Amino acid sequence: MSNPHIQVCNLNAWYGSQPALKNINLAIPRQQITVIMGPSGCGKTTLLKTFNRFFELTEGARLEGQVLVDGENIYDRAIDETEVRKRIGLLAQRPTVLPMSIYENVAYGMYIHRMKKNAREYKDAVRHYLELAGLWDEVGKRLHDPATALSIGQQQRLCLARGLAVEPEIILGDEPTSALDPISSQHIEKKLLELKDRYTTVIVTHTLRQAKRLADYVVFMYMGEVVEAGPASQVFNHPQQERTQQYLAGMF
């Protein structure tokens, strides 16, 4: 792959003495949707968390190897993890809205990074990102209501808006639609597809059909290892590894 956005080199990760990722080598293409698949417990979430330096927030978590973003190792000592997390946004499985108003949820990240100069700019930006996440029509009139008053599906789109507002390059999604109803899931999927040529997107999913709808590039994991990775058409239609074939056939 030429010029991958994220490159993982010899990455090993442990929870205590329990290995969770084993010698991962992987390249993630720029401005495409990469889908990570694999059976439960195979390390998908763990891998995703190593990309935005959330992995280290777990007690006893230990890591070796490199994750290069644009050729720069995000685990380098000189790197500020808050900068990494600003550049690489994470959409969690369940929405993690902050206990503030809808408006403040979107403005928060921009405010933290002092990205705008005055109230006017914040207001415009909040509107812009709510529109981008397809939420403006529903919440434009009640921006100062608490964010927790929104439905789960709306909260997840709010998290998307909030994440986009700090201008990341990469969006990570850990089963971002699994807690949502079908309509809300469609909303999120649609947005991810619309945004995909602006951001590099990495999504974990359990549903094969969603994977097929979204994926440009597919990573298949099993027991903490990457078994197979490649362009979606190739992995879905002509999987090389027996494990992948079995998984795609629904055997586990």
Added chain:
Amino acid sequence: MGDFSPTLTQRQAQERTARRVVFVLSALPLVLIIYITAALFTRFWPLLEQYSLWDLLIGTQWYPMQGKFGFLPFITGTLWVTAVGVFLAVPPCLLTAFYLSEYARPLTRVLLKPVLDVLAALPSVIYGVWGVLAVVPFVGNQLRPVFSQYLGWIPLFSSHQPTGYSILAGGIVLAVMIAPFLIAVTYEVLMTAPQDWRLGSLGLGATRWQTIRYVLFRQSLPGILAGVVLGTSRALGETMAVLMVVGNVPQMPRSIFDAAYPLPALIANNYGEMMSVPLYDAALLGAAVLLLVIVLAFNVASTLVLQRVLARR
């Protein structure tokens, strides 16, 4: 079916008895408060027959032999010592609690927790002895000269006496005494904050400190305030340790380096002595009534404030 009915009535009878017992037990504290207040007030009454309440409250002279019973120095002393103690305790305690819950490694937490528990369990006379041996000399020999030299022009920091037995010494001892409690309460409040808040904030590239400042602190404020209120109530009534370091001079304090005489110290030092002085007994019990009223009023007021804070969100 027949088998069930006796057990059922039995259970109902049990339920009824249990409810009554529990009701009586929970009504007991209220009854006690009323009883104590009434008992104290009855004994305070003879003084009120001679002097108006207002004169007693604003009176600054305390000469029981001459029949002068001004409570203001004691009320002021109580409020000052408590205020200084809480003021000194709150900022470092909040920071410690934030450190423990947000930054510290599990090992640090595990090691520090029993230390705090022991500090909370120490009898107050121990704090008093420590105050006399360490705090009073420190205040008298170190802080007082420095403050009066550089900040002496501020009335609050001027010094009028040569020793360290002072409001500040009382405040420092109080601060140390309520610290374990404040830290524990704030820590518990922070532990109830959902992990999602932290992840949501950190995930946008916020630092830990920003997460504390803009998310956790704001949300935990009512709980923290409730803890501070409880700590303050305890400080208002703390007797032994304060009594040992505060100087016990019935005067109107003008500076934190002045000696003071808080209400609990007045009662503890004098009750049972010189009881032949007319109305002295009534005056001391009056001091107890005042202390009770101050603590109750403070609790009621802060509950109301807390409810308003909560209602605003």
